[in-house]
Amino acid sequence: MKPNVWQAMKPAELCLGEFLRRSSPEINQLVEFPQQTCLVLLAHVIGKPQTWVLAHPEAALSRSEQAELQALLSRLKKGEPLAYLIGKQEFFGLSFEVSPDVLIPRPETELLVETASAWLRSHPAADSVLDVGTGSGCIAISLAVHAPVIRVIATDLSAKALSIAQRNAEVHHVEARITCVQANLIPKDLGRFDLICANLPYIPTSKLAEVNSLPFEPNLALDGGHDGLAVIKRCLELAPAHICTPGMLLFEIEATTGNAALALARNAFPQAKISLLPDLTGKVRLLTIELKP
Numbered sequence: 315m316k317p318n319v320w321q322a323m324k325p326a327e328l329c330l331g332e333f334l335r336r337s338s339p340e341i342n343q344l345v346e347f348p349q350q351t352c353l354v355l356l357a358h359v360i361g362k363p364q365t366w367v368l369a370h371p372e373a374a375l376s377r378s379e380q381a382e383l384q385a386l387l388s389r390l391k392k393g394e395p396l397a398y399l400i401g402k403q404e405f406f407g408l409s410f411e412v413s414p415d416v417l418i419p420r421p422e423t424e425l426l427v428e429t430a431s432a433w434l435r436s437h438p439a440a441d442s443v444l445d446v447g448t449g450s451g452c453i454a455i456s457l458a459v460h461a462p463v464i465r466v467i468a469t470d471l472s473a474k475a476l477s478i479a480q481r482n483a484e485v486h487h488v489e490a491r492i493t494c495v496q497a498n499l500i501p502k503d504l505g506r507f508d509l510i511c512a513n514l515p516y517i518p519t520s521k522l523a524e525v526n527s528l529p530f531e532p533n534l535a536l537d538g539g540h541d542g543l544a545v546i547k548r549c550l551e552l553a554p555a556h557i558c559t560p561g562m563l564l565f566e567i568e569a570t571t572g573n574a575a576l577a578l579a580r581n582a583f584p585q586a587k588i589s590l591l592p593d594l595t596g597k598v599r600l601l602t603i604e605l606k607p
Contacts, residue, residue: 328374328375328380329371329372329373329374329375330356330360330367330370330371330372330373330374330375331371331372332371333352333356333375333380333383334349334352334353334356334371337352337383337387338351338352340387340391341387341390341391344390344391345390345396351390351396353367353368354396354400355383355386355387355390355396355399355400356383358386358399358400359379359382359383359386360373360375360379386399393529393530394530395418395530395531397412397418398412398413398414398418398530401413403418403419403450405419405421405423405424405452405456406424406427406452406456408452408455408456408459408486409485410450410451410452410455410482411450411478411481411482411485412450412478413474413478414530414531414532415472415474415475415478415532416449416450416472416474416475416478416479416532416535417449417450417513417531417532417535417536418531419449419450419452421594422566422593422594422595422599423452423453423513423566425566425591425593425594425599425600426453426511426513426564426566426600427453427456427457429564429591429600429602430443430453430457430509430511430562430564431457431460431461433509433562433604434457434461434464434509435461437508437560437562439508440464440508440509440560441463441464441465441508442464442465442467442506442507442508442509442558443457443464443465443466443467443507443508443509443510443511444466444467444469444500444504444507444509444510444511444556445457445466445467445468445469445511445512446469446499446500446510446511446512446514446549447469447470447471447499447512447513447514447515447535447545448468448469448470448475448476448479448494449470449475449478449479449513449535450475450478450479450482451468451478451479451480451482451483451492451494452482453511453513454466454468454479454483454492454511455479455482455483455486455488455492457511458483458486458488458491458492459486459488464491464509465491465492465493466491466492466493467492467493467495467504467507468492468493468494468495469494469495469496469497469499469500469501470494470496470497471496471497471498471534472496472532472534473496475532475535476494476495476496479492479494480494499514499545499548499549499552500549500552500553500556502555504556505556506555506556506557506558506561507556507557507558507561508558508560508561508562509561509562509563509564510553510556510557510561510562510563510564511563511564512546512549512563512564512565512566513565513566514538514545514546514549514565514566515534515535515536515537515538515539515544515545516538516542516543516545516546516566516567516568516571517536517537517538517542517568518538518539518540518541518542518568518570518571519537519538519539519540520540521542521568522536522537538568541571541574542567542568542570542571543567543571543574543575543578546565546567546575546578546601547578549565550565550578550579550581550582551582553582553583554582554583557605558605559605559606559607560604560605560606560607561604561605562602562603562604562605563583563602563603563604564600564601564602564603565579565600565601565603566599566600566601567598567599567600567601569597569598569599570598572590572598572601575590575601576588576590576601579601579603582603583603583605585605586603586604586605586606587602587603587604587605587606588601588602588603588604589601589602590602
């Protein structure tokens with residue numbers, strides 16, 4: 315059997331540059347950017363910025379660092395997402411703690427934050443926000459960081475997810491304006507909000523196998539039922555009692571469920587302005603429901 319690069323390396327002689335050179339080909343077929351992925355892992359393990367790693371290719375790795383890197387690469391080869399390996403993910407210019415207890419924030423969700431932020435700027439009197447299914451808290455916290463006057467209620471069914479969201483809020487110094495509530499969608503006693511955001515499970519059950527990270531991410535945050543709209547439908551049924559006028563509701567949805575999502579929204583809010591927005595790839599991604607006076 316041909317030894318892998320780790321078996322061929324002499325631990326005491328391995329430097330940063332050599333790790334990058336030898337390890338990147340190992341994962342070439344597994345990730346889109348293998349060298350960048352190895353660089354991220356290397357910076358994480360040695361506790362230095364990526365720029366420092368690139369500037370010091372001759373720096374030596376200790377035996378314990380090599381062992382940790384080998385373990386991380388093994389997990390990566392089994393399909394575990396990079397974000398879970400290093401325990402963090404960038405979103406909307408901010409860094410968020412993540413674990414298998416929360417969904418990894420996706421770039422396409424930034425469309426929701428951008429749309430929400432634009433609506434808040436055009437409605438300066440709006441100061442109350444509800445984030446349903448907050449997970450890591452990336453939506454609630456991003457909005458709070460960029461809109462210093464708002465207060466946010468962040469709900470989630472998972473107590474473990476809310477613990478992560480709370481820590482993320484503290485890291486970004488918005489914990490005083492974000493209240494985490496363990497609940498299934500929207501509790502009756504929450505009152506009304508100017509803005510409601512929801513990134514709920516929206517993958518149709520039949521399509522779950524297409525999600526590469528499925529074995530590692532929480533099924534609770536992914537499975538949207540047979541049509542991908544089961545949880546969104548329940549939230550839309552609750553939402554009329556909790557939205558102000560003027561007000562805005564934003565739901566991230568699966569690309570193929572746009573027309574069905576529109577029908578549900580029109581049933582719940584027959585007088586509202588309702589539309590679908592595409593993400594940067596041109597796929598339908600966001601359901602918007604705006605209530606005007």
